[in-house]
Amino acid sequence: xxxxxxxxxxxxxxxxTCRSALKSLQNKxxxxxxxxxxxxxxxxxxxxxxxxxxGLELKKFFNTSGDVYRELGLKDKLADMSEDxxxxxxxxxxxxxxxxxxxxxxxxxxxxxxxxxxxxxxxxKG
Numbered sequence: 001x002x003x004x005x006x007x008x009x010x011x012x013x014x015x016x017t018c019r020s021a022l023k024s025l026q027n028k029x030x031x032x033x034x035x036x037x038x039x040x041x042x043x044x045x046x047x048x049x050x051x052x053x054x055g056l057e058l059k060k061f062f063n064t065s066g067d068v069y070r071e072l073g074l075k076d077k078l079a080d081m082s083e084d085x086x087x088x089x090x091x092x093x094x095x096x097x098x099x100x101x102x103x104x105x106x107x108x109x110x111x112x113x114x115x116x117x118x119x120x121x122x123x124x125k126g
Contacts, residue, residue, distance in 0.1 A: 001013045002106060006030075006032075006033065006103075006104065007027065007030050007031065007032050007102055007103065007104050007121065008029045008034075008035055008102070008103050008105075009021065009032055009033070009034050009035065009099075009100050009101070009102050010035045010037050010040075010099065010100060010101040010102075010103075011034065011035070011036070011037055011099050011100035012032075012036065012037050012094070012095070012099055012100075012125075013036060015099060015100075017099075017100070017112050018099055018100045018112070020101070020112060021100045021102065021117070022034060022110035022123055024111070024112075024117050024121075025102065025121055028117070028121060030121060035068065035096035036094075037095075037097055037099055037100075038094040038095065039094075041092075041093070041094035041097070042090075042091060042094075042097070042101075043123060044084070044087035044088050044090070044091040044092050045119075047061070047087050047090055047091060047097075048087060049106075050101060050103060050108050053087055053103065053105075053106060053107065053108045054108035054109070054110060055056075055108075056108075056110060058083060058086055058087070059078065060110060061078075061090060061097055061098050061101075061108055061110060062074065062078070062086075062090070062094060062096060063095065063096055063097055063098045063099065063107065064098075064099070065089075065097055067081065067095070068095045068096050070097055072096075074089075077113075078091060086102065088102050096112055097122060098110050099111075100112060102117075107120060109121070
């Protein structure tokens with residue numbers, strides 16, 4: 001019998017996409033710990049680990065369609081910021097972070113695509 005993975009989903013409860021992602025993970029039999037991205041925003045140190053484990057570029061973690069991103073004019077500012085400044089900025093406001101982020105401590109997905117969830121989180125990868 002395979003043991004279910006414990007997954008952490010870092011998400012915004014009012015986000016429909018996040019709710020769909022959480023439901024999908026639970027329907028696959030995963031044990032899911034939910035973390036509110038606004039109330040428990042990942043620290044810069046946590047984000048560095050998450051980004052490293054994802055294999056994605058840091059810019060993929062910015063919620064480019066969010067109001068805060070647009071209000072701060074980040075589209076034009078990010079290019080001139082250091083990597084540490086970008087991490088500190090993300091850690092300062094959970095609404096800047098693309099969501100949901102799902103991790104088992106090693107593997108990370110960002111955003112929600114059912115096909116990706118089927119491959120990555122369907123009770124193990126093999």
